[in-house]
Amino acid sequence: MATYTPMIQQYLQVKADYQDAFLFFRLGDFYEMFFDDALKASQELEITLTSREGGSEGRIPMCGVPYHSAPQYIERLIEKGYKVAICEQTEDPRQAKGVVKREVVQLITPGTMMEGRGLQEKENNFIAALSPFSDGSYGFAYSDLSTGESKVTLLKGDYELVLNEIALSGAKEVVIPSQLSEELQLKIRERFAATLSFEDNETINESFSTLLNSMEETKLKSTISRLFNYLYRTQKRSLDHLQPVNRYEIQQFMKIDYYSKRNLELTETIRSKGKKGSLLWLLDETRTAMGGRLLKQWIDRPLIKKEDIIRRQSLVEVFMSHYFERQEMREKLTEVYDLERLAGRVAFGNVNARDLMQLKRSLYQIPHLKSIIAQMEDEESALLAAQLDPCEEVVDLLERAIVDNPPLSIKDGNIIQDGYHEELDKYRDASKNGKTWIAQLEREEREKTGIKSLKIGYNRVFGYYIEVTKANLHLLEEGQYERKQTLTNAERFVTPALKEKEALILQAEEKSVELEYVLFTEIREFVKCYIPRLQRLAKIVSEIDVLQCFASISEERHYVKPQFSSERLILLKEGRHPVVEKVMNAQEYVPNDCYMDKEREILLITGPNMSGKSTYMRQIALTAILAQIGCFVPASEATLPIFDQVFTRIGAADDLISGQSTFMVEMLEANHAIENATANSLILFDEIGRGTSTYDGMALAQAIIEHIHNKIGAKTLFSTHYHELTVLDKELKQLKNVHVSAIEQNGKVVFLHKIKEGAADKSYGIHVAQLANLPNSLIKRANELLENFENQGESVQPPKLESGQLSFFDEPVIKEASPFSAKEKKALDQIREIDILEMTPMQAMNTLYELHKKLKG
Template identity: 40%
Template structure:
């Protein structure tokens, strides 16, 4: 097929970018040819055309240059890489216009505002493996963040996966060979909606040059392996973005020694930042706590939830600030009002840095700067250290406010090449051209009057034609008064036409005024943008303080709105929560009263709470609640409880819910065993472990044996604070000085049952499975038959024999409990004590109603006050009993 010169140029550029779709600039359009055209046509629904008339042989399609961001965003979101080839030569010159690729847009490097989600980071990450070590380097060029982490030891692969799940990057670079490549691809495919893999064969050669270019001497990796990974990532960004990236100036090493580790399972099971339904924010802890008013604040809150603190001093600093803000409504209101006016500083600054900012971005920056004095004023009397640091770190930039107010119009257009962005009065030359453009006829009239006055020629006029342009016409009667500097241009029957140097200058100004206006405005805009760019690092620091202040203010608003309390922190391993509430469930419940519950775990009296009771009675909600309250406390948030003493934990492990990983070929039971294995391997005495219905995915005897072995291993080897819910109520015989039995209170009336949602001391005497089946709507014939079968089975000896049986040694060994010699024989079975309603029902209201009763001063109350108070307490008791 014979190609035109333009198509040959296209093919030469395409050969240098075989993995990208090539957007080839032709006038006011970007054109795609051949295979690229077919792909774009299919993905974007565009019609294929052809210059030769044969679409099959020479397909092409195009998009308008002014709408490129929309089409580009759609392609990149679908996982494509796009190379943008612009016209860099003079399009008016003879011959073929020179073109070259000015940038490559990928899922991890896109900066188009329409694609980026304001409350989420857009990370690109790189994985590098050497000498049994994995390095993860990452960056978000839209916000200027850059980080790295090194993973060593047997759990290095799991640590990498947990971090990838947290950052949820749309593009992952793999440098060189990777021993776990297949496992990595399976994990990404299973846990992430979409992620483009990009292979880089060898590291960059100019490692030190890139590191010096971006980071100061105290901000560079100490390890050679990390240096290579970070530099190669930076090299890739320079090759694709192809513009200044000096805003990537802060490098953070991810160090979990001071953070509570939240792994993939815990993030998913507790729905901390993403829900299990669709991976969105709705109905997550992030959703409940997010009272932020800036995109930066929302992103930072998400980070706090994914990286909670362990240091009591640092947590208390946050709690001090939240407490002060929660108690000072006026300060909180002023800060919230100011934050509402602040745009996404971080991404505005990035667009300024890379040269893609428009005048609206500068107007948004101006509005943001103007809100800063209000923040300073509101924080003037702040007492907590973090609030004081925020005030000290937020600079005011009065000079930029003045500059932007004088220079940028109130409502500038989207583009910076069409004018209309600089105010009148900012630049004298610009004002002159605008005056010429707007008032050219009036100015010509003024010039005509001036010439008449100067020369004394009565019959003189200034005119215009396409051939000669502007001219001065003088009738023959005034020819003797024509001054010497008039240059004759044309002779008419009764007049002469002249030009002057002044008139030609005026003509040039008029004819080129609009073009000159646009050029001057663009140059002035660039000057202003570059002036701001010089202070980029300082403004970035201010942006970080604004984000932190926004999060603290939001947590204070959550505390005030939801009636949360400040947890007290301890270092003795204690976990003591009074009347704790589930932060998500209580927000979802609109009509029903959420029944609060206590939790008390420590290493002296109760390390393991063994919770029995029917499946739908609320065991999982209670356990999730405990884990979430601990996590909330460790990010510096108040919590939904009456009071709490919490010792920070190093990890929260959760094994909750049933799910098949069908893509990876793992059944529900295999997923469960994998998660339990991870818990028993990595949990410590400072961890919080949540285990729900271990062993339910196999036979009764197998499951019960595994559950018993897991409990014994935690008791003897791990000593983690543990909530263990089970439907095997035969396991309640394990109660000792470390294990305590608890159950869900149930009110029975004939064949009807009511779940009271209250955790009380003691063991459940039955599982109520058939009752639950009846509530679920199973046919009466089925539930009736089930009751007969159950009665027959309960007469047999299978259950007591199982209760007395020794643990399954193989199951214990498989779970990491050690060899058979290390397994202690099962203790003699103690009779299970049923929960008596008359004996224990009073404890249901011990913490919620008894306190209210004790506070009443009955002797000073009037009869009417006493009746009203009694009625209120009765109504509360009915709600907590499920009768209201």
């Protein structure tokens, strides 16, 4: 290191502690980066790469950004998953002996963003922490630094349970101990775009011990301590806005695993990965950022405690029955800014005067909201109204202290109201009177000299001056003014009186700006004392916002209040898929009934592709989720059980990152449901077994149905194209056949999208291919082949198995029960060797047809 210049040595010493971050090293008006940081940043930020003398080692790579535009560059790096360490000058350069002292004042990471584009107003920015324990359990905690909310739980299970909680939290960064297994680290990296950070200190710090709410569980304490220690270490400041930690149990909520959340498109769609088209998109009529975040949390974790669900339902019903009050309430909510994040900015020390004006305007609305809700004259709504805290002291202070339209900067003055502080008023008066005196002097000097163009100006280098053009210099008396500066076309002068007034004005302005900054920090500290009250207020406002949103959606879309059955009864009349119904707009959505009781535990659904089987299955699950978050549901009548879990296997998708095929993903998701479902769960299986050969697929499908029927007893909707499975209703008492109806008109299929009792009579697969505009010659040939197959009686029959004989994935039993002869198995092996995935559909069909004729002969 001695071969480098002293400044570069200082840089390397600081960088040694921040190897995993870009080091923004303050040099004057720029943040500079050197060595590998410079090479990488120049590419990522598309900025010019230069170099500078580094010592005897020669020139070193360098790039930089102006300090005033640094936030936009930092945001771009954070969005890419990087970390940025901000290294500031901590010593006045004028007083420095040698190299100016510098130190890192903050480490900005994906999970610790407090402002900027990366912080979506209706989304939490969670950072999580994970702690493994010797008994196989894991502590899991997550916190949103921008709002101060934190949660912690203990997980007992396999990696999948841990990964599922990370997915539900949506954490952008996961803090782990260095000894966490490489296998789990790899799984986190594979599945999530989260940044992994290391923190081994899990000692409970005195400064946040009160946040643990007298938590007795040591494992939970150590996990949340790991997270908080990381936050304090990286942010290097007081985090007074951190709220008491909320312990939760995953059993308190309906479990919706990662796959099911994705398949049901609860918060984002599968294809676009965006909000539009999801259940969240449908429901989000919230008026505040806080309400939007709470709505997403409710969707992620539906309730299972009936009393809590009924409470939400009751409030939705009250809001629905008070239309005019609700509309007025929505208008007031629109004027409420993000109280949670404003409180966070106050504590973090980066709040400005405009933020405080947003806080004041938000608090103005609270008495109005309180009055509106009180008018509804309902016990539950009255409790809500009573919890609305207007924080009058904060409003009063901000009203007296801050001007209505303050500037962004808090260090340039013009923030504090006249009359708020006596000394400040004196400085302002001196400055104002001094400027008035200067304007008067300018008029007097023009009259005295007869020079109408004479003017008194100001700049930071020379202060105030009298400027006379060279054409008018002859009008001045010798020695009348003291010459200060010569320009091309003018001369600048000063007088003793002008310099005296200048000193008075500048001193007053400088002291005024300094005093305003001091006063602003005092106001900020006063507001800081109200952070707990503001956070409690934010929670109530958020809840009101989400409940009014449910009321508005339910009224607008004609949803009904669901009843809950202790007999595990599902009774939905004229049920609809909420999102599809909205997307269709004016088109007529075909509603469908669903009835399931103790005698109808499994519905085996048959019918053609595109007829609506998947939509029907999804709408049952979405209706259950809507009911358990407290919203009304899309039906004319609804009775539902309270489900503990929802499992879905709908649609096909390869997991390319981990190298798993569509069929493997299908089997893993099916296994996850079968391993974890209870009699109080809801299972949706769509086309299980289609990813393998016909006999394999049908055997697996039947085995799965039997296992659910005989060993689990969960409410299950199972759609299939294996029509042969419809005979199972003769053997399985709680299984019933239903189908999506379709009719043939003039050789073409017409989908009626109506669920009817009984099995479908055919699949209409070739008709669907025709709708997809496959070549007419291909369609004609397919019809000929189908007719030949049907005439020759080559329809496939399901394996004849005794109940319970074929267990899930029981390979030896499957082989033993196989209906294939040795000759048929050999033929199938030949078929499997043909790589039809590399062929066009026509080539594949012709190849298989020729092989079929050969084998048949």
